[in-house]
Amino acid sequence: MRKGISFISVLSLFFTLLLGFNYTTTLGSTMIYSDDFLGVTSGNLFTTSYKSLPNDPSKPMYLKTGGTVIAGSSTVTLDGGRMTIGALSTSSTSSSSTPGGVFDLSGNYRIVLNVSSKGGTSSKKFQVYVDNNTTSQSNSIHGGASKVYEETIGNLSTGNIIIDSNIGTQNSFIQIRTESGGSVTINEVRIETQGGSSPPPSQPGFSPNDEFRIISRFSGKALDVINASQENGAEIVQWDFNGSSNQVWHLIPDGQGYYSIANKNSGRVIDVYNWSTANGGQIVQWDSWGGDCQLWSVNDLGNGYYSIINKFSGKSLDVYNFSQQNGGIIAQWEYLNGHNQHWAIEKISGGSNPPSNPTPPPSGSMFDLVGYAALNGGTTGGAGGDVIYVDNGADLYQALRQKRNNNTPLTIYITGTITQANSSHSKIDVKDVSDVSIIGVGTSGELDGVGITISRANNIIIRNLSIHHVRQGSGTAIEITESSHNIWIDHNDFYSQTDVHKDYYDGLVDIKRNAEYITVSWNKFYDHHKGMLVGHTDNESLKADKITYHHNYFYNIGTRLPLIRYADVHMFNNYFKDIFGSAINARMGARVRVENNYFDNVGSGQVDTHAGYIQGPIGWFYGSSQTGYWHVIGNKFVNCPVSNYTSTTTFNVPYNYSSVLHTADEAKDLVLQYAGVGIIN
Structure with a gap:
């Protein structure tokens, strides 16, 4: 009888345990909705500026149905309060009527709520309803079955509450409630289907x-x-x-x-x-x-x-x-x-010769910093300072925290895989620091399920890292925010998977809240739905600005490459391949110089119902009240639904990049050969 190799089983179990911090999404399931309440406040929770319905951006995702609901610090507290998620309106439900919702709960599904704290009278109850926005379980088209969960405050445990149910319709919503006198704080909600094949x-x-x-x-x-x-x-x-x-x-x-x-x-x-x-x-x-x-x-x-x-x-x-x-x-x-x-x-056929070995990376200036990150004093990261090596998330987090009190530049080399299991926090915070480089060694530097948030930081380099399948923390592989400036994201791999709901993962590199002077170069972005955004809101006071993307590979991605609001953005020598929604999405007066890029099979070809543009390489798509503008120069379009664009503005960038500018055809070949991890250290 044959026997298995035990270390494979151990590694398999270990890898599985790393996929989540308390709860692991079932393999083969499909995410219906998820929210970790990043950026939520009491003022925006019940407005479209926080979350809107996917089928109607004029309506908020969350509706208050009673009592007191307080939001902030990535949490929502129901203090004798209740709210719906995904309901079309606050019209009261009854045994014969419902306002309807946006979630398909017609099959088997699972609701996961992460409870961070509780309080109040121990006998008061915490409840979850489906298609019921009242306080009586009978006021629903499902009758008493609409109450899919109930527990007293005294018996309620912190951590994940997992609710398996099949009560619902193709147009359902949920309501979360605490009775008067009880208080429950949650920091995450997820709804997913069960099963798969x-x-x-x-x-x-x-x-x-x-x-x-x-x-x-x-x-x-x-x-x-x-x-x-x-x-x-x-x-x-x-x-x-x-x-x-x-x-x-x-x-x-x-x-x-x-x-x-x-x-x-x-x-x-x-x-x-x-x-x-x-x-x-x-x-x-x-x-x-x-x-x-x-x-x-x-x-x-x-x-x-x-x-x-x-x-x-x-x-x-x-x-x-x-x-x-x-x-x-x-x-x-x-x-x-x-x-x-x-x-x-x-x-x-005929004993063909094996492919030749890749040409070694060229010497000279092709990989040198150019673009907006080279302005405003330049971006050198941790050059000339201290050097440390880490192989786990806890040490990486601690090193960055200690850097807040140290003015010496710091280079951190990552020699292993950072996971939720070996990290002390749900994300890596590069916060309130300057002059830092985080660099992977060879192909060993990896962040599996753990993202990086760069906040109130400057002169930061992130290089040669594989960052993938990020759902915890901010839910973004890299987020650059809170007035961070002079950031260089170079020679990394970013990816997740596309056989999940488009909202299952957030962005790969999102730039927001007054971040500026940023260059994103020689990276691979692939197997993902929502690629990246520049500016997360139509509020101009929170705009990001001055960003360069060059020599990146965008492959098998849905949309947002990137989505741009207000900012000046330069995109040159990027290779877009098999983009199944749309690519460059310019809104709210954004200016983007689209230069010598190669677009191959980019766009669904569908007409966007918002602005009437055909979903393809460039346009104004999916919302916002104003268009952006594009200056189109020297690009190549192959198998795209639109292949002829007229510039709508003239936009010249304030830096010299002639030493690294290639034709679109040259850029495609160079990107395929030299983008991503393992090329430089």
Whole structure:
């Protein structure tokens, strides 16, 4: 009997535990709504300036239905108060009527409320209703079932309250209430569907006589039998493709939509070790005997990539822990549509030569700082100061906190993965400091589920970090806010996943609240819904300004690349690929110079109902009362719904960037080769 490798199981459990601080979203679920109340106040909670309904921006997401509700410091306190979330109006519900709501609660779903504190009379109750905005559970189209949760203040526990229910309609809302005399403070609310499934099998029709190499979309490395072994149980890993037979595969159909994947060198097939159904289950080679743990559906994702899903476990072939190293483990994992689960299956004809090694990064000034961050005194970060190394979030947070009382520049090198589990706070605060660089070492610097907020800070460099799947803290991978200035975001990777609700994650790099003199360069942004914004409100007093984006790669993103209000923004030599909503969104008098960018398959082609623009590379989309303006120069548009733009303003930037300006075609090639982590330290 075959036995599993225990360290894989341990790593799998460890990785799973890192996904959340108290509660982990169910794999395969879809987020309906989430809010961590960042920026909430008693004055804005019940207005559209805080949150509006997704289908009607003129109506607020939250409505007060009684009592006292106090908001601030990223919390909401119900002090004998009640409020609805997602209701269309405050019209009272009854057994036969409802104002309706914006949440589809017609199936199984889960409500998660994080309670940070409680108080008042212990016998008073905390309640959650669906489609009921009164104090009587019978005043609902669901009758008494509308009350989906109730607990006394005395018995209520702090932390996450998890409510599983199926009471609701396709147009529902929820109400949260404390009885008079009771007080409950919450700092997060989430609603999500329950369940999910892997993508259905497809039959691309590979010939069993053909030879293939199988290349990870994320790492660019090939599936490989470790050490060219011919033994049962030898691990499948990834390695630079060199044309050897242990990297060559045959896909043999079983006639029912599945394939066995046989190695040319050993004759053995890819196998889920010991019939594992766990995330992180080990992938090995084994004698072919036709078991379901050796059969795989190969599903065409378009653009030359496939997912490879095991018939027995339903899990995907996966580059474990997003490794980019030779020898990186290949495991199975719940299909999340990540690039580490996408594979190019490339036919090898006539013993073709392996691809050449990448050209080394050029010397000279191409990676030097240009743009707005080079003005206003420049941006040097921690150069010439102290140097420390950290591998966990608690040490990183503490180092930044201590820097508040130290004027010496500081460079912090990150040598490991920062997670919620090894952090002392839900986010990393770069706050009230100056002259700091945070830099990843090689490809080891990673923030998994933990974001960075730069607040009241200046002369900051963030470089060579992979920051992904951020939901805690501010919910943004990097947020630059509160009058921060001279910030350089350079050579990083930012991503999450797109098989979730568009509001499941927030932005990747959001710039707001009077932040200015910022350059964002040579980064990769991918697999995300709402990319980034410049200015979070139509209130001009809180505008961000003076931002340069150059040589960035934007791939498989929905919208906001970026969304700009009021600011002067320069975008040159960026590569936009497979943007499924819209890209540059200029509003409220913003001026953007769009120069020598390459747009490939950018935009849904739908007509935006707000302003009438076709959703494509450039426009005024999705709200705000005034348009922005664009100066369009030297761009290339390929397979875009709009490919001819007329400038609506003339905007010249106040700095020299001729040494790093390339044609759109040159920019595409350079970005593909040199953007992201692992290029420079």
